[in-house]
Amino acid sequence: MEREQRRTQVLEYAQRIFARKGFHDTNVADIIAEAGIARGTFYLYFENKRELFETLLDQALGDIETRILRVRRGPGQPPAIAQVRANLQRVFEYMLAHSELLDILLHHASGFDPVLDEKLAQFSARLTADIERALSLGVDMGLVRPGNLSVAALCILGAVREVIASAVRTSPGNEPRRAPAVDELVESVLAVGLRGVATARLLAGEEG
Amino acid sequence: MEREQRRTQVLEYAQRIFARKGFHDTNVADIIAEAGIARGTFYLYFENKRELFETLLDQALGDIETRILRVRRGPGQPPAIAQVRANLQRVFEYMLAHSELLDILLHHASGFDPVLDEKLAQFSARLTADIERALSLGVDMGLVRPGNLSVAALCILGAVREVIASAVRTSPGNEPRRAPAVDELVESVLAVGLRGVATARLLAGEEG
């Protein structure tokens, strides 16, 4: 436990620096200075800089996936929309409370290491597949309009991602965002996702 | 002009390499080897590696924005949906035909230089603002449902981005994607954006 604690501590320091300076511009020197440990100590806990970063990434991805629960149907289960809403809420709250992680995910995790890239790609693929499965189920139950569900899944994932990214950008501090804001964000995303942006009139083409 | 041609040539070579190896893993040595010029010559055409990359990025962002036309209303103008559809189509086609650029944009352009990061952020901000403005107009005309339009704009941007990213991923080759595929992609994105994924029944909460 002793060891785990130390590791975790260093991970936290490193996370902050990575978020601020990115992977390449973060030296081991930076990390150990921040963590107040000696150079050799760093390598006692991590194989190298990349492994540390990978750990951070795994953690973040895992934390996020943990917060996404499969939508369940059946007596006693909340309505589907409520379950989706709860998922969104959990993810938004987590991400906004860990904006550093998000920053790493969005800006620094990609393009410098094939292994990590693959990891991220698989994460996205997993999420997309989850969403698509849910949609497919919805279609079967008459809750979701049929169509190209994989594209729809991508749209939903992309929308969520972008909104979160934007939200983090505008609340750079670490103070947890006011609850109402998250609620509104979630509602808005949900609204767009469920009903789209168009009115009947637009859809009818009666624009003139 | 001679000079401009040379510069352009080197830029093209560099683009290929950046797309393949990312910014940090691309050496000046790689670029000059590919371009067949001497080390010193490189610095005759570019201030440094970063400037070259920035040029590439500016180009890409400019090309994309060029393809997005403001939705115009009035007699003789095509219906709004048609204009949006045309925008999507142009962007999709361009991106799929220049997947290298996209790769750079998505994977290698972020997180290693504050200046470039800022540029990307502003690009996103500009696009979001454009979309939001269009939506706002739509609301005024009764074509778009009112709501949190900035979130809606983000959703749309994110959806498009994700779908393009996925499309590029699955068509790694350089051969231009078959037209029908682009059409279908565009239609699907449009459908989700305009009408959402839910059926009336889901929205009514009559799931039980």
Added chain:
Amino acid sequence: MEREQRRTQVLEYAQRIFARKGFHDTNVADIIAEAGIARGTFYLYFENKRELFETLLDQALGDIETRILRVRRGPGQPPAIAQVRANLQRVFEYMLAHSELLDILLHHASGFDPVLDEKLAQFSARLTADIERALSLGVDMGLVRPGNLSVAALCILGAVREVIASAVRTSPGNEPRRAPAVDELVESVLAVGLRGVATARLLAGEEG
């Protein structure tokens, strides 16, 4: 005594590793892993890595010198040749049975530490002097042809060394070499040393 046993045990483990990987490539980590002791414990038994190695070397050199008995003359003593033969036999047998030691001696003991180098140089010098003294005695008794005896001594030492090195190389395993082989080796070396390789005809220059 407890302590001595521990030390000896570690020395044995270390010997194996040094023989396999050399001095510089053998880490303290390797040794303690093999010996199953903690890092700090190592420094309880040895001042440092070099001291351990030096101990090993001293041991080897001592073991070898122990097996070389001064040739004695006088009633009741075996003939000189028999005594020399016995010396050779003992050294060959010991070395072949401890090829790891030899490996260290031949390959890893030289050139990285002035102190150890000096030790090896003195060992060689001692052996050469012993041989030279024996030869000198032989000259006095008419058993050895006069000549540059120090060169002759070097030749003998070098010949023995090379033959042993070669023998060890070809019997890499740890199984003790079959006795006959050692015998033949010894006889051959002895033959060359005593009578040289030339026939009378070559010496007479009647080659044409």
Added chain:
Amino acid sequence: MEREQRRTQVLEYAQRIFARKGFHDTNVADIIAEAGIARGTFYLYFENKRELFETLLDQALGDIETRILRVRRGPGQPPAIAQVRANLQRVFEYMLAHSELLDILLHHASGFDPVLDEKLAQFSARLTADIERALSLGVDMGLVRPGNLSVAALCILGAVREVIASAVRTSPGNEPRRAPAVDELVESVLAVGLRGVATARLLAGEEG
């Protein structure tokens, strides 16, 4: 040629340092300081420290082998002994004039890199095979006494090696050894090799 000259220059500086401090204790910093070049320049000419060392070794081994001519028989050829003597003389002279190289060969070239070790082993093997072949020819012509020729070859190689090593040790300076000394060394080695050290009386066992 420019480039080759530079390389050669650095090699010479490096040789001196390697001879003095060995491979492991010689830093790239030492070499570049001595050669008066920048750190990066070093890596312009050599892949790394090992490659430089390997080059040095190859050169030395090549130089030596160049000086060993196969003994040729036939009308107009000098007597075999004269040819062997000439070989010895050339090798002795070269080695004594390049004692630094020898130092590297004897003390620093072994045991820290499998590739180099193999190279040295093959060098020895080649020399031994050459000698054995010559002996075998000699046997056929009645000039060499039959016996275990491969052991005999090893004895000769070892004798020469040891004598040279000793000679270099005692003439550490760089001044070429006085000619007579080399001659005497060669004669003495030759005498031992050809006729051995024993008198007829010793061989007859009439020692008592």
Added chain:
DNA sequence: GATGAATGAGTCTTCATTCAT
């Protein structure tokens, strides 16, 4: 006595950039 976490000096290697030719 034993442990093993912590140390930090030491080294190799890379690479963007310069500048004399």
Added chain:
DNA sequence: GATGAATGAAGACTCATTCAT
């Protein structure tokens, strides 16, 4: 304009040794 040899700052990683528990 073009060249490419030279530069040297920067950074990752190793490992013998110490010392508090």
